[in-house]
Structure formats: structure tokens, C-alpha cells
Amino acid sequence: MASPIHLQIKSMYTDFSPKEQAIADYILENPSKVSHSSISDLAAELGIADSTFFQFTKTLGFSGFKDFKLALLKQENDLSAVTIHENIQKNDSELVMAQKVFDSNIKTLTDTKKLLNEEDLNAAVKIISASRRLYFFGVGGSEIVATDAYHKFLRSPIPVGHSTDYHIQLMEASLLTEADCAIVISHSGKSKETIHIANAAKKSGAKVIVVTSQANSPLAKLGDVVFISISEEIEFRSEALASRIAQLSIIDSLYVILMFHNRESAQETITKVREVILGLKENKTD
Structure with missing residues (x-):
């Protein structure tokens, strides 16, 4: 559609x-x-x-x-429904302000959901499933999304990697191979650092999955599969922050689909992670 x-x-x-x-x-x-x-x-x-x-x-x-x-x-x-509660007014109560933030977030998710298509989801999950290693890359605010994705995919049967340091990310991207996959996240798709990372990953032969808000951005043009997040900018909160919610949901979707496609091996990994975390909780004395 x-x-x-x-x-x-x-x-x-x-x-x-x-x-x-x-x-x-x-x-x-x-x-x-x-x-x-x-x-x-x-x-x-x-x-x-x-x-x-x-x-x-x-x-x-x-x-x-x-x-x-x-x-x-x-x-x-x-x-006709494009403009909903986006602008917080001076006389709004604290509750109304909070509700408008929620409304904006809901709209961000709804709009991004409309852009999802089965072909891209299937292609991305196939790439990830066939990968020897999966690395997450993001700079600035997008690094938060990359870290969250790394934390999540640690529970998957695919070996994953991520660093918070840009230079290390760049080195990691250059060391990827044709058997690996890079998921690169950037709201604008124009960050020079992120584009350098994506270019390094492409040069190494790795598959590149891009998550961005700009369909025609330089970063989007480097992706084997591209997911677009849509967001609204409201006063005191940048569009990039709003897009983070949509990007997290795209990553969540890829994770859930991957785990369902690899149920047996995924369950083994989840069990190992739960056992070691549970051990920490049981040994906690304070």
C-alpha cells in the first residue's frame, strides 16, 4: 500500500x-x-x-x-487529521501539557506504523538471521537508540556488538565482513560521522540496515533496507527526540520478528541471560 x-x-x-x-x-x-x-x-x-x-x-x-x-x-x-495536539499553550495545565506530549508520541508511532511494509521487514530479518555478527551504530541522540537495541539483541541468538565511542564505532565498521550486518541509526540521515560509519561498513562488504526520518538522506541511500520514522516537533522538544520513540519501536519489531523466526535458539539464549541475572538478584544482600 x-x-x-x-x-x-x-x-x-x-x-x-x-x-x-x-x-x-x-x-x-x-x-x-x-x-x-x-x-x-x-x-x-x-x-x-x-x-x-x-x-x-x-x-x-x-x-x-x-x-x-x-x-x-x-x-x-x-x-484532515494531520494537526492534532502538538502545540503546548502558555495557559495549559501541567496535566494538559503531559497529555499533549503523549498525543504527539502516539501520533509519531501511528504515522511510522503506516510506513512499515512487509517486504522491508522480511528482508531485514533475513539479513539479520543470516549474519555472523550484528553491530549497532549511532552518534549523539541516536547512540541511545543503538545502545537500547544492543541491550535488547543480546538476548537473541545472533552475536551483537556496539560501542558508545564514535572512533571505536568507525573501527568496528571497517572490520565487518560480508557475513556481518550493520544497523545504522540517525534521525537526520545527514550526520557526517554516521555516514562515515555506514560507508566503512559498506566498503567492508557488510549489509547495512538504516533507520532514519529522512527518506532521501545520504544515509538512506547507503542502506540495503531502510526504515523511516516520522515525528512531529513541538515546543521545547526537538523532532529528533520524538523520532527516538518511533525508532525504538522499529528496533523492537525487528527483534520480536527475529526471535519468533528463531524460537528454539532464541529460547536458549534468553534462558542463559535470565539465569545469570536471576543469580545476581538472589545473591543480593542489601
Whole structure:
């Protein structure tokens, strides 16, 4: 199933030119009007040529304006609900502020869920299952997601690795082989450090799975499989922090699918981990 248009636009937004961003903003803010207007009327409203709007629809992957408009009409109900409780107001109570944060997180998960497809999930899990080693890479805020993934996949039957230090991550990536897999996480997909890591992993022959919020980012173009997380930015909290929740859920999904596909060996690993942790708890005296 095709991704909702507003999610396509958001995942590609940072790569648009200023004129394309103006068109994108207009579509996101006026989906119903766009779906019921002619290309000439829209172009006149935006002060651009018909051909500019036409080319924008081609950039989104449509054959032209008619194809774009038909898809938009089908998705109009979804698009009308793009803006929900995102902005915290000065007079909001503490409870309302918290509820709006929860609402934003829920929307982040819902939007990201819509972008998932079975082909990518199957491909990623097959790569991971066939890997001799699995390494997680992330810098800055994305390192938190990579660490969480490492902690989780330690319970899987696949040997895993992760370092919090960028230079060590870069060295680890360079030492991977064709039998290994790298999962590289970056919200923007434009971090030079993360791109260096992904390039090193690709050069070593390893398969690369990318988790990012930008579908057309340099990092996404390096991935054998790419997962897109969608998030909304609200005041006092960056979009990158919101995307972390979606990225964690993507990693959780890969972990659960992997464990179900390898139930017997996965159960052995889980049992070993539980036994050693339980031993620590039983020996605790304070």
C-alpha cells in the first residue's frame, strides 16, 4: 500500500528546495483545497508556474498532477487529521501539557506504523538471521537508540556488538565482513560521522540496515533496507527526540520478528541471560 502523501512529504521535506517546501507546506496545510482544485488555480495561489507544481508531484513519485490529486482525494480523511495536539499553550495545565506530549508520541508511532511494509521487514530479518555478527551504530541522540537495541539483541541468538565511542564505532565498521550486518541509526540521515560509519561498513562488504526520518538522506541511500520514522516537533522538544520513540519501536519489531523466526535458539539464549541475572538478584544482600 502506498504511503500517505503527508508522510511522504514529511520524510522528504528537508531535501526540497525552498520553492518545493512552499508547495509542500501548502499541501499539508490545505489538503482538502488541493484535492478539489485545478493545477492552474493552485499555481496561481502560490505564485508559481503550472509546470513547477507538476514537477513537484513527479518528485513525490506520481506520474503527474492527476495521479497525485486522485491519491490525495483517497487519503483526504487522513490528511484532515494531520494537526492534532502538538502545540503546548502558555495557559495549559501541567496535566494538559503531559497529555499533549503523549498525543504527539502516539501520533509519531501511528504515522511510522503506516510506513512499515512487509517486504522491508522480511528482508531485514533475513539479513539479520543470516549474519555472523550484528553491530549497532549511532552518534549523539541516536547512540541511545543503538545502545537500547544492543541491550535488547543480546538476548537473541545472533552475536551483537556496539560501542558508545564514535572512533571505536568507525573501527568496528571497517572490520565487518560480508557475513556481518550493520544497523545504522540517525534521525537526520545527514550526520557526517554516521555516514562515515555506514560507508566503512559498506566498503567492508557488510549489509547495512538504516533507520532514519529522512527518506532521501545520504544515509538512506547507503542502506540495503531502510526504515523511516516520522515525528512531529513541538515546543521545547526537538523532532529528533520524538523520532527516538518511533525508532525504538522499529528496533523492537525487528527483534520480536527475529526471535519468533528463531524460537528454539532464541529460547536458549534468553534462558542463559535470565539465569545469570536471576543469580545476581538472589545473591543480593542489601
